[in-house]
Amino acid sequence: MRPASSVLLLTTLTGFGYGLLAWMGVFDMLGWLPDTRSFGPVVILTALGFASAGLVASTMHLGRPERAWRAFSQWRSSWLAREGLAAAATNLPALGFAISWWISGPDIPLTVALGLCTGVMALLTIGCTAMIYASLKPIRQWHNAHTLPGYLIYGAFSGILLLTLILGFSHGAVRLAAGIGTVLGIIGLIAKRAYWSYIDSQTPMVTLASALGFSSGLVRPLDLPHFTENFILREMGFRIARRHQRKLRRLVILVAFAIPIACASLAALGVMPEILSAFAAMSAGMGLFIERWLFFAEATHVAAVYYGRAA
């Protein structure tokens, strides 16, 4: 599948934004956040800024962005509509969380409840994004049990790294957050490697023979319908060179997981937590963008078999 930068930005940035919101809810409930009046509202608005930037980037993917509002209507059947609704709905408890913090402080039950509600909505939104991909039967690398937990883990991972960075600058419980970041980084790395070994061992869902409705026989493409690329081949027939794929996977392991894990674990031990947590967050940001690029580039679509390409 062709990796469109608008969609890569969408899923990476919303991962950071909604991941941060989810952890704000949890940390507030446990009383681990700085008790200053401005901390909560500023961080919540930052998180919403990340999420909104992602959503705005995603409208660049649309052929008719001015009609984007129509995408809320079909939530009964469409995960894309559900994602839009969940994203919009998350704003309500999040703004309530910020206002309640500003007026009455982080410790009162209303703020804590709104924080938890924000966290749940944020995770639901990430889940809906994942389900858009996981529900697409023609793409075996997406339509499997790895996609949903993967998105939730990478969202939680990027969110906690962003929170660690913020806590580093505001003298909060940075070591605690960095410790959680280290654990999530390790879980994320394991999940990503499990995903890769799963898709590498998958057998294609269809063969050229079954695509043509033949129960037996050997089929080879003879003539293509057209000799230049069309929409189907550009969008669904994207191919990635095997050696690039190997290099990019190593890059993802290094930049998205190994460097952030190393930085976060040192920060958790109290070694320059302000600087190292910033390194961890920035490295994870770049690494997860490459990870998302690969998530698309490695995905194959069954329609490509009609053109003799792998699916």
Place this chain on the structure above:
Amino acid sequence: MTSLPHTRTPKKKLGLVIDLDTCVGCHACAVNCKEWNAGGFHAPLPDHDPYGGTPDGVWFNRVHSYELESKDLGCRTVNFPRSCLHCDNPACVTVCPTGASYKRADDGIVLINTDICIGCKLCSWACPYGAREFDEDAGVMKKCTLCIDRIYNEALPEEDRVPACVATCPSHARHFGDFNDPESQVSVLVSERGSMDLMEELGYRPVNKYLPPQRARIEINSFETTESTAEGACSPLLKLLDRLLSR
């Protein structure tokens, strides 16, 4: 609504039967489809650089050619026109966030309302058959309409009220009709010849059916026989020359 119609017994189930045994791969169906639809329901269709080196545009019908080798049939060419199959379980409809993509309750035709399509392309990802093509000029998705503007068009003579691809096929490999009517030509053809759903394992339950290639009824000499006969006809002198010149 992008939820599928709940009518248990739709009045009609319109679709195509394509005979892979008689299709000669002339692309006339694809060309007439483009011709009609460039001025029809989804008009205009993009057609960039049509006479240049890199032509590119939206077509609802694409004709592939394959080489099929099987025990029953031997080795033969199979021409395969690929278009929307108007599935009974079309994920392209249910993934649509806007309601632009829909399946008609009355006749089962899968259509796009391009007035509300936002161009997110998700429906094209959900279609395993590559039947939907994006119109970069209009920013919306387009697809086969089963020539909805022909089959119900009372301005046309009755015999012309069939999809453009069916009307033009010179080898009568394409048939149009109602699969709910057991007496219709399409139902009879399917029950006589048998057919398999394309990518049955994905469960989209396509309505359009393809009739399988049949065993040839006339004797055909294989290439090997012809070649060996030709070689046998060579004189010893020519064989010697051939061997000397091949060094």
